Amino acid sequence: MTATVSPEKAGPETTPTSTRRGDRTFAAIARLAAFTILVALVAVFVFLAVEGWSGLTAVPAVYAPFTSFASYIWPLVVSTLLASAIAVIVAVPFAIGIALFTSHYAPRRLAVVLAYLIDLLAAVPSVVFGLWGGRYLAAYLQPLHVWLHEHLGFLPFFGPGPPSPNGRSLFTAGIVLAIMILPIITAITREVFLQTPRLHEEAALALGATRWEMVRYAVFPYARSGLVSGVMLGLGRALGETMAVAMILATTPQTTLNVIGTAQPATIAANIALNFKEATPERQSLLIATGLVLFIVTFVVNFTARWVAGRSQRKLDR
Amino acid sequence: MNSSSLRRTALPAVAVLTVGLTLTACGNNSSSGSSGGDTLSGGGATSQANAQTAWRAAYQKTNGGTINYEEVGSGTGVQNFTSKAYSFAGTDAYLTSDQMTAAAKACGSDVVEVPAYVSPIAVAFNLSGVKSLKLDAKTVADIFNGTITKWDDPAIAQQNAGVKLPSTAIATIHRSDESGTTFNFTDYLNKAGDGAWSDAANTVWPSNLTGGQGLEGTSGVIGGLSDTEGSIGYADNSAVTAAGNLSVVSIKVGSDYNPPTAAGAAQVLEASPPAPAQPATSMATDIDRTATAKGDYPLMLASYLLACQKYSDSGTADMVKGYLTYVVSPEGQKAAAAAAGSAPLTAALSTKATGIVSQISGS
Numbered sequence: 001m002t003a004t005v006s007p008e009k010a011g012p013e014t015t016p017t018s019t020r021r022g023d024r025t026f027a028a029i030a031r032l033a034a035f036t037i038l039v040a041l042v043a044v045f046v047f048l049a050v051e052g053w054s055g056l057t058a059v060p061a062v063y064a065p066f067t068s069f070a071s072y073i074w075p076l077v078v079s080t081l082l083a084s085a086i087a088v089i090v091a092v093p094f095a096i097g098i099a100l101f102t103s104h105y106a107p108r109r110l111a112v113v114l115a116y117l118i119d120l121l122a123a124v125p126s127v128v129f130g131l132w133g134g135r136y137l138a139a140y141l142q143p144l145h146v147w148l149h150e151h152l153g154f155l156p157f158f159g160p161g162p163p164s165p166n167g168r169s170l171f172t173a174g175i176v177l178a179i180m181i182l183p184i185i186t187a188i189t190r191e192v193f194l195q196t197p198r199l200h201e202e203a204a205l206a207l208g209a210t211r212w213e214m215v216r217y218a219v220f221p222y223a224r225s226g227l228v229s230g231v232m233l234g235l236g237r238a239l240g241e242t243m244a245v246a247m248i249l250a251t252t253p254q255t256t257l258n259v260i261g262t263a264q265p266a267t268i269a270a271n272i273a274l275n276f277k278e279a280t281p282e283r284q285s286l287l288i289a290t291g292l293v294l295f296i297v298t299f300v301v302n303f304t305a306r307w308v309a310g311r312s313q314r315k316l317d318r
Numbered sequence: 319m320n321s322s323s324l325r326r327t328a329l330p331a332v333a334v335l336t337v338g339l340t341l342t343a344c345g346n347n348s349s350s351g352s353s354g355g356d357t358l359s360g361g362g363a364t365s366q367a368n369a370q371t372a373w374r375a376a377y378q379k380t381n382g383g384t385i386n387y388e389e390v391g392s393g394t395g396v397q398n399f400t401s402k403a404y405s406f407a408g409t410d411a412y413l414t415s416d417q418m419t420a421a422a423k424a425c426g427s428d429v430v431e432v433p434a435y436v437s438p439i440a441v442a443f444n445l446s447g448v449k450s451l452k453l454d455a456k457t458v459a460d461i462f463n464g465t466i467t468k469w470d471d472p473a474i475a476q477q478n479a480g481v482k483l484p485s486t487a488i489a490t491i492h493r494s495d496e497s498g499t500t501f502n503f504t505d506y507l508n509k510a511g512d513g514a515w516s517d518a519a520n521t522v523w524p525s526n527l528t529g530g531q532g533l534e535g536t537s538g539v540i541g542g543l544s545d546t547e548g549s550i551g552y553a554d555n556s557a558v559t560a561a562g563n564l565s566v567v568s569i570k571v572g573s574d575y576n577p578p579t580a581a582g583a584a585q586v587l588e589a590s591p592p593a594p595a596q597p598a599t600s601m602a603t604d605i606d607r608t609a610t611a612k613g614d615y616p617l618m619l620a621s622y623l624l625a626c627q628k629y630s631d632s633g634t635a636d637m638v639k640g641y642l643t644y645v646v647s648p649e650g651q652k653a654a655a656a657a658a659g660s661a662p663l664t665a666a667l668s669t670k671a672t673g674i675v676s677q678i679s680g681s
Contacts, residue, residue, distance in 0.1 A: 166546035
């Protein structure tokens with residue numbers, strides 16, 4: 001998962017200089033750990049492919065209310081991407097702000113307390129976020145739904161249908177997802193910000209840069225790769241989050257870009273959770289096949305984002 | 319990270335977790351040690367969950383042994399019964415003839431299918447200033463299919479003379495997961511709705527109706543109704559009563575309007591015709607949604623228990639027989655009513671079910 005972008009950024013040379021037994025054992029353990037992850041990933045993929053295969057080409061009745069796999073999965077994919085997009089758009093600026101504050105601005109004691117509290121947020125189970133988001137936060141966000149619909153209703157995301165009567169929408173789900181991925185992105189960003197070489201920062205300041213210019217020209221370029229990793233981890237969690245979305249979102253099987261309407265399609269993961277229990281074997285295969293699609297969507301999104309980030313990095317290096 | 323900092327952070331964390339686990343393990347030691355006896359495994363419909371908990375507790379207390387009921391849903395329950403993973407199963411919909419043939423083949427005998435859990439489904443709403451409403455099935459169907467969109471619609475007003483109806487928009491709420499409650503609700507609308515509901519009964523909400531909100535589980539629907547002014551939805555009556563803050567629709571039965579009652583649901587089940595082409599050991603019933611007798615409440619759910627008539631092992635046979643006999647007995651039904659708010663079977667149905675269950679034997 002850690003694509004190293006340019007050779008200068010690669011770690012120290014890894015050719016062994018000594019062949020003592022301890023070194024070899026340690027190298028073997030490290031290698032084993034790395035391959036275990038690969039094996040687990042491949043095992044999950046194989047399971048999804050084998051169990052879900054028949055779900056890709058079943059008789060039309062299985063896809064009720066739709067008639068084909070493509071028409072069944074499409075609304076779910078749109079919802080999944082929309083919810084994750086909202087989450088990332090809301091969470092990333094906050095995460096970078098918090099990370100900068102704790103690493104470069106806040107007095108040390110406050111920074112420690114703040115970092116601790118943010119980490120605590122990561123320990124809240126998603127069921128609790130689901131309950132809180134659906135029963136409490138949704139009601140407070142409902143007026144915002146009305147406002148967005150009235151003022152920005154010409155956008156396909158906020159119209160044309162009436163706004164949600166109780167805030168149980170993809171918008172609320174996205175906000176809750178943002179809160180859930182905030183600690184992940186913040187923790188990683190903070191660590192990479194702290195790794196910025198002191199000399200770079202001091203050099204920037206010595207050249208007459210303001211605090212903000214120092215952050216912009218010394219800290220951000222250095223942290224870019226780690227920043228992308230953090231956002232990717234957060235995005236992965238948002239794409240796959242199940243319980244919170246299932247508990248917040250009011251669902252309807254209809255393709256729509258409107259994130260504040262009465263009801264939206266469930267996300268892929270939430271749809272599996274909602275329907276697996278009472279499903280017939282054919283429907284279970286179908287649901288597993290949707291899991292396979294989520295797997296692929298996550299991979300594609302991850303890959304694309306890294307490619308885009310890597311490209312701008314290369315441009316910067318030139 | 320160098321090794322000393324690793325030691326400083328990782329080791330205390332591991333130590334704390336270890337101490338915590340040890341303490342929990344100590345705490346758990348005392349809970350084991352059940353009385354001897356066999357284990358009976360079953361599972362299926364989630365609607366029976368609360369009732370099954372009460373039945374199992376009462377049965378195990380007097381007879382020993384262990385009875386398991388896994389809330390895996392009707393579909394999986396029937397599947398596991400047919401694959402013989404379960405000795406008995408609960409299902410919200412009676413077996414289709416294909417399922418019945420497969421199950422009978424697995425049992426090597428007829429399949430016992432008795433109603434165990436009967437419960438009225440309430441149409442509940444949240445509208446400030448209105449405590450109760452009278453609606454016929456056609457109006458309910460029109461509300462849920464999006465034809466009626468305001469609370470002061472003439473169709474609602476004319477059945478509720480004297481009730482001051484606001485012009486609030488109606489927000490309909492239904493289940494987003496597959497559910498026996500949805501099946502029975504849509505079956506009722508389809509059969510009693512005077513043509514206003516064209517979709518056949520189904521465990522999933524009809525997909526062409528995109529105006530409503532799908533929420534997860536009974537608790538999700540109740541939560542949504544409680545939070546949303548102007549909303550209407552359907553849920554097991556016991557859950558609506560337990561919520562306490564929702565108003566309930568009295569549905570039109572004949573020329574009366576009846577609120578959901580346990581007795582009304584039980585008497586509809588007794589009067590309903592048996593499902594066609596069922597073996598003598600099955601009490602599968604096609605619920606009469608258009609029943610008109612006094613006090614009837616035809617918007618209800620009947621959940622069944624499945625068992626084999628013959629088991630190869632006489633110990634299992636005795637235990638299934640004992641457990642099912644208790645479940646359909648007046649005491650068992652009363653226990654379920656207390657625990658889950660269900661409608662006890664009428665005396666006639668209870669007697670008939672007991673007769674069928676008594677034929678279970680080991681071979």
